Amino acid sequence: xxxxxxxxxxxxxxxxxxxWTGLIIYQLLSGPQRFGTIESAIGVSGRVLSERLKDLExxxxxxxxxxxxxxxxIEYSLTEKGVSFEPLMKEIEKWSQHWLEPEEIQ
Amino acid sequence: xxxxxxxxxxxxxxxxxxxWTGLIIYQLLSGPQRFGTIESAIGVSGRVLSERLKDLExxxxxxxxxxxxxxxxIEYSLTEKGVSFEPLMKEIEKWSQHWLEPEEIQ
DNA sequence: TATAATAACTTACATAAAGTAAGTAACTAA
DNA sequence: TTAGTTACTTACTTTATGTAAGTTATTATA
Numbered sequence: 001x002x003x004x005x006x007x008x009x010x011x012x013x014x015x016x017x018x019x020w021t022g023l024i025i026y027q028l029l030s031g032p033q034r035f036g037t038i039e040s041a042i043g044v045s046g047r048v049l050s051e052r053l054k055d056l057e058x059x060x061x062x063x064x065x066x067x068x069x070x071x072x073x074i075e076y077s078l079t080e081k082g083v084s085f086e087p088l089m090k091e092i093e094k095w096s097q098h099w100l101e102p103e104e105i106q
Numbered sequence: 107x108x109x110x111x112x113x114x115x116x117x118x119x120x121x122x123x124x125x126w127t128g129l130i131i132y133q134l135l136s137g138p139q140r141f142g143t144i145e146s147a148i149g150v151s152g153r154v155l156s157e158r159l160k161d162l163e164x165x166x167x168x169x170x171x172x173x174x175x176x177x178x179x180i181e182y183s184l185t186e187k188g189v190s191f192e193p194l195m196k197e198i199e200k201w202s203q204h205w206l207e208p209e210e211i212q
Numbered sequence: 213t214a215t216a217a218t219a220a221c222t223t224a225c226a227t228a229a230a231g232t233a234a235g236t237a238a239c240t241a242a
Numbered sequence: 243t244t245a246g247t248t249a250c251t252t253a254c255t256t257t258a259t260g261t262a263a264g265t266t267a268t269t270a271t272a
Contacts, residue, residue: 004147005129005132005133005148006199006202007208008203008206008208009132009199009202010129012202012206013128013129013132013198016122016123016128016198017122017123017124017125017126017127017128017129018123019123019258020123020259022119022122022123023111023116023119023123026111026115026119034219035219035220035221036219036220041110041111044259044260045259045261046220046221046222046261047223047259047260047261048258048260050220050221050222051259069268070218070267070268070269070270071217071218071219071220071267071268071269072218072219072220072267072268074219074220074221084201084204084205085201087200087201088194088197088198088201091194091197092115092118092119092122092194093112093115094193095118095190095191095193095194096112096114096115096118097114098190099118099187099190100114100117100118102113102114125229125230126230140248140249141248141249141250142248142249150230150231151230151231151232152249152250152251153230153231153232153250153251153252154229154230154231155250156249156250156251157229157230176238176239176240176241176247177238177239177240177246177247177249178238178239178247178248178249179248179249180248180249180250
């Protein structure tokens, strides 16, 4: 190995390269959401979603808030650091609209 | 499932969420490179690199060129579609420099 | 009082993806 | 004839993810 890649860049792309992470952040950009909503919106399994949300919380990207109602309501939302992914997501959107044809997907 | 996410966006983020894909594209942005160079630059295993390069060729993102020297030289480079990832990579770089501290990385 | 419902997980197990290291092909140099 | 070089491929192991059932906590319903 001979890695000359900036470690900060590498860390960032490692976060985004984790399966589901990008979609979770993208989904939360539309506002705070519950576990089950994210799960069905992006089609991730509960097992992995649970794992990812913990990781993202540890990274300071996602915030978890408990509302002691019945049944309990838990909302996930983006921190400032999480919201800062917006320009990047816009770039992905822009790229996809320019370079991907609807018919050639899948 | 209830997916209301734009399929083009989803496809784009699926490409980027594949482990190593982003780093391979980033690495090739600095110019055409050989298999072994990419392998050691980003630290991916040959087995997976081989797989990813084929995928990226099929997506029209990477181009493979054979030079019949001895030993044979094969160069991988980005197509126009591949180069178009540059602004996106710049955004990742920008984000990482703003939001990641060097000391907190691994 | 017992049962059911709901949300957010967690656990156990199965399948898929990625890592490791040895092997192959094609060619030249020693 | 043997060794070296590059770009892979193959067989096998380890890790990640998917699936589906189970758990916890709380209230509503029969």
